Amino acid sequence: MSGLPFLSLMLVVPLIGAVACLAAGREQARMIALAATMVDLVLGAMLWASYDVGGAQWQFQEHASLFAGFEWKLGIDGIALLLIGLTVFLMPICIGASWNTIEKRAGEYYANFLVMETLMIGVFSAQDLFLFYIMFEAGLIPMYLIIGIWGGADRIYASYKFFLYTLLGSVLMLIAMFWMANEAGTTDIPTLMAYNFPVQAQWWLWLAFFASFAVKMPMWPTHTWLPDAHVQAPTGGSIILAGVLLKMGGYGFIRFSLPMFPEASAQFAPLIYGLSMAAVVITSLIALVQHDMKKLIAYSSVAHMAIVTVGLFAFNRQGLEGSMIVMLSHGLVAGALFLAVGVIYDRLHTREIDRYGGLAINMPGYALFFMLFTMASIGLPGTSGFVGEFLSLIGIYAVSSAVTLVCTTGIILGAAYMLYLYRRVVFGVQKNADAAAMPDLDAREWAMMVPLAVAVLWMGIYPETFLAPMRKDIASLEARVAQARPKGDAQIRFAAAHSAGHAADHSAGEPAAKPAGGHAAAEPEEAH
């Protein structure tokens, strides 16, 4: 495509930065880390700018036969582009969040973060099955170290749990990958996405991949590592964990489970619905009674991820697009919320909700941003949360009204726990003198909050920017899974779900997001 090997460059830059950080002191290390992530952000922006929307499915392809058994093969479609964009966007913010808080072993800290960035971009851009696996698995090491070295009181327990849970989930996937490579005779992901595996085998393969992605996602009941890991991780670690790492599970479902095993996906869809419904209700209720701010947001992440999974397994365009937007939105919003917690944690060194109160008086700027992100988490129209959740729920409504009913309670409960959190922290009387004496946001914190706020509002007001690059890829995914679509109980059917011609119209660049949303919103009302 383009002359520059963008993707390899984006992988190499943080890696070089990581090595440099190891050798540098604290002051230099954070500068190097910031510089490396900014370079990647610029490269990411150039990547997005030169991405040909509506062009070839796989762009920026690179290929080198360096290894036996697998190949160095990179390339992205719109879905990967968006997630890479999210990664490079969040990374400088992570570094910024750690600017003053990381005092011990800063060089190693930033090196770990930069390695994480490389691996995450690698996961989203790998086009070889085993290259993907290596990138996917390798993230365990830096995350283990980040949680274990710079985490809070129970960091060791949390790091073990994180490492062993995710490792167990992934090794079975490796066996499944061997079988697939053997059966299809290739390790090329685009080829495998079009390969029809025997239905009987799909069943086992799907379960093996599910074991890995469900833990990474995380889906109830394998989510228990997440609250521990989040609470113990430093702010930067939490942002990257919630912002990008959790998206690997969803990306896995989109890239592997659905296109490679459509029949098995349809057969297991009820399982996904069941687990997701349980997740939405149970984790939302758990979030309601938390005293620890980070734990609360961690549980809310599980609930949001459940909306992603139901949307994915709705087998229609609305569900798939909605899930992607929820993932992107959650990446921004959860990252922002963890950042907001980090801001006051840096001042008071506690995450206990009761230690705060009335911050709106002494920290008005902070209260404003925190409110915006709270509203986005709830899914208020005009914020990114609304677009994604609405599309996802519309998608699943075409399949099952019961599932939709249960999942929608998540939004109500979400409003309950988020507003309750906001009220306790920001409103009310200033019962704690030390909390009342905290200064408002400084310039560094403004610099981190503003881009996040802009992105959240942009995605909420004009989601077309984010829907357009992936529209064609979602359409082809929908066509791929159409053969296996489970029969729903709802009366409504979307035009888009039926006619390929309509899909083509969309990809031709019709300004569609809002109209599509409105269109879809109108239909269920008519159906009733």
Place this chain on the structure above:
Amino acid sequence: MDLSQSLMITGPEVVLSLSGLALLMVAAWSGDKASRMISIAAVGVLTLCALMVAPALGSGAMGPGTLAWFGQYRADAFAAFGKLLIYIGAAVTLIVAPAFFERSRSMRAEFPLLVLFAALGMGMMVSAADMLTLYLGLELNSLSAYVLAAFLRNDERSAEAGLKYFVLGSLASGILLYGISLTYGFTGTTSFMGIRAALSGHMSLGATFGVVFVLAGLAFKISAAPFHMWTPDVYEGAPTPVTTFFATAPKVAALCLLMRVAVEALGGQPQAWQQIVIFAALLSIVIGALGAIGQDNIKRLLAYSSINNVGFMLIGLACANENGAAAMLVYLAIYVVMSVAAFVIVLMLRDEQGEAVESIAALGGLSKTRPMLALAMAAVMFSLAGVPPLFGFWGKFVVFQAAVQADLLVLAAIGIAASVIGAFYYIKVVKVMYFDDVADVVKGPSDRAHGLLLLGSSVVISPLGYLLTIPLAGIAAKAAAALFHSA
């Protein structure tokens, strides 16, 4: 076949024996003060032998032309692969040993000689084409190894390790010999090809017994469960350079020998040994992983880790095909490098007085006091656990891929799930080094030779190692092809 041709084919062994005897004379005349010089000469001899075997590997030598001494000895690409690894292991031992023994003034000229003779025995093991060659090589190696384990005469633990190794090793040799005699009784021959021919078609109960005893004897030598009990004690008690040796060269030799016996002598009857190998593989993986959890001595931990790793390698053999054998050889090569790195680090762990530090707790906070050493150790641990992107993952990758291709899905699934148990104790070491408070025990200076060896092996273990996958796969495939097309 004339004498000169046979001598040509057995060149490395001839060189090793003659130079071993010559150095023995040097040692006898000039005493212990020449030990460093003899060590250097021995490394030179090993390098020479490595150069002699390399062409056979490069050309993928196989078939009847590689036989010598009337079909008792075989110098094919497979033997060359094994010998290269053995010579590397022996040379590393000789390089790391002087710095270790000189501290306690116990370096003696016998050390390099014993290692040299052990290497000779191991060379014969991997080249065996006859049960008697097998036994000769095995015993030459074992007798040298018993003495090496007890090399620190004044150290109780070392003497105990030597005695334990000797008693249990002799028992295993007895079992092996009993198996060989049974096999001979039921087939009428000791040659591998003869046994293969005699066992084609029907396999009698007696011959099956013989095979089981032979495999049990060999399982002891590779420390596969359920014959692994000696390993932790011997690894812990033996002087660390000797443990480095045990973990690398003899393991390679015994595993290659096991492959030889299984594929060449019993190749016509894979079902007779496949189940035994699968059983031993799974048991080794699980026992190696569970046994390591409670260990607080780093050498004992590495001993259990070696049991665990042998289990993974046996999965390659369990496939009973060329692909599996090649995978096993790749794993073996990577395992040798990982073991070298691990034990060199153990050698570098010294307290202020220069005494060896073996307790895992003493590594506390190593990442703050000795960051590079801790980084190398962490890389070795993650590599042994098989976590990508470290190179140890590649060994597991090829072995499990071969197992899946051979339709051993259940074995692969159980094996890889059990590897997660193993990961627990590997990350425990990382936890001690990175998360715990500084114990500040490891303060002693490091020898330069150790540092250089560690640097070299760490580069291979690092993700850069993946660049070696193509050449490594190439030579492993040649070696495996030679093994399977020996006739």
